[in-house]
Structures are given as C-alpha cells and as structure tokens.
Amino acid sequence: MIYLINSKDGINYNPQNEIxxxxxxxxxxxxxxKEEQPLMREFSLDNDMVDKNIPVIKNKLIGLLMTNLKEYEPRALLKNLDLKLENNDLEIMLEIEVII
Structure with missing residues (x-):
C-alpha cells in the first residue's frame, strides 16, 4: 500500500502498529x-543542499533517501518525491510503499 509523507506533517511518536x-x-x-545525531553522525540527510536549485535538491534527495531507506528502514520503498517551494520554505512530499 502507498503512503504519503509530508515534511510539514507532525510525527506520530506513539505508533499503534507496524505501518x-x-x-x-x-x-x-x-x-x-547529518551531524545532528550524537552517535550516528552519518544518519539522514546532508545539509549541503542549502542554496541549491530545486532540480539539484530533488536529484540529491532521491539518492540520499534511497540509500538511507535501504539502510535504516528497509520496509519502506520510495515511489515518488515531489518538492514545493513557497515563501522560501521547502516542502518535501514522499510516496512510499510499506513492505511488511
């Protein structure tokens, strides 16, 4: 099943099931x-994407997310990535497929 994830949405810190x-x-x-997690400095996204063009950010994000999902959350497959820039605020929207 496909799930939509938006960078603006809140995080559910109390999940009720595996999905x-x-x-x-x-x-x-x-x-x-990166560098935000004390014992896992290589975890997550690079902050060198600041001040880059949207196509450059999208291409870099796709590669980073595919690598990070494979390593840290192999139950999720990236299906689609969309970016929206509005008032200097970048919104990242993902479609993932959950494999249990």
Missing part, C-alpha cells in the same frame, strides 16, 4: 540532518 512505525521512521529520516 505507523515505518511511517514514523521515514519521517525521522526526512527531518534529521
């Missing part, structure tokens, strides 16, 4: 930047 747990983990991968 909600996968969605929560993908939210965390999407929200955390």
């Amino acid at each position: 909600e747990d996968v969605v929560r983990n993908v939210h965390m991968i999407l929200r955390v930047t």
Whole structure:
C-alpha cells in the first residue's frame, strides 16, 4: 500500500502498529540532518543542499533517501518525491510503499 509523507506533517511518536512505525521512521529520516545525531553522525540527510536549485535538491534527495531507506528502514520503498517551494520554505512530499 502507498503512503504519503509530508515534511510539514507532525510525527506520530506513539505508533499503534507496524505501518505507523515505518511511517514514523521515514519521517525521522526526512527531518534529521547529518551531524545532528550524537552517535550516528552519518544518519539522514546532508545539509549541503542549502542554496541549491530545486532540480539539484530533488536529484540529491532521491539518492540520499534511497540509500538511507535501504539502510535504516528497509520496509519502506520510495515511489515518488515531489518538492514545493513557497515563501522560501521547502516542502518535501514522499510516496512510499510499506513492505511488511
């Protein structure tokens, strides 16, 4: 089944089932930047995408998300990625398929 994840949505820190747990983990991968996690400095997204063009960010995000999902949340497959820039605020929208 396909699930939509938006970077603007809140994170459910109390998942009730395995699917909600996968969605929560993908939210965390999407929200955390490298060097932010004390014992996992390579976890999540690179912050060198600041001030880059949207196509460059999208291409880099696809590669990073595919790698990070494979390593940290293998139950999620990236199906689609869309970016929306509005008032200097970047919104990231993902479609993932959860495999249990």
